[in-house]
Amino acid sequence: MKIVGVNHKFFNEIFTSHDLGTCKPGEKAFYAPLRKFSAKPKETLFVGDACDELKGAKKIGIVTIGFKCRCGDYNIRTLDEILKILQKLNQPPR
Numbered sequence: 001m002k003i004v005g006v007n008h009k010f011f012n013e014i015f016t017s018h019d020l021g022t023c024k025p026g027e028k029a030f031y032a033p034l035r036k037f038s039a040k041p042k043e044t045l046f047v048g049d050a051c052d053e054l055k056g057a058k059k060i061g062i063v064t065i066g067f068k069c070r071c072g073d074y075n076i077r078t079l080d081e082i083l084k085i086l087q088k089l090n091q092p093p094r
């Protein structure tokens with residue numbers, strides 16, 4: 001996280017494929033974090049930079065953010081744009 005300039009303290013937990021013993025886009029890679037937090041896919045955001053991993057997350061209903069790729073439900077060029085997406089998603093429906 002330090003390499004890309006993201007403060008890891010913003011996250012409750014960081015999961016890696018190595019820690020999970022599986023690779024994206026396999027469903028197991030996405031379900032383990034969901035179970036850890038008792039979260040539903042539609043309540044979850046996945047940020048990725050490759051279309052195949054974004055497709056894996058979308059396949060089980062996770063909202064996706066494409067980082068420097070155009071494959072997500074939302075697409076960003078810089079990581080600080082994630083906050084804008086979160087604010088938008090937390091707005092009450094009109």
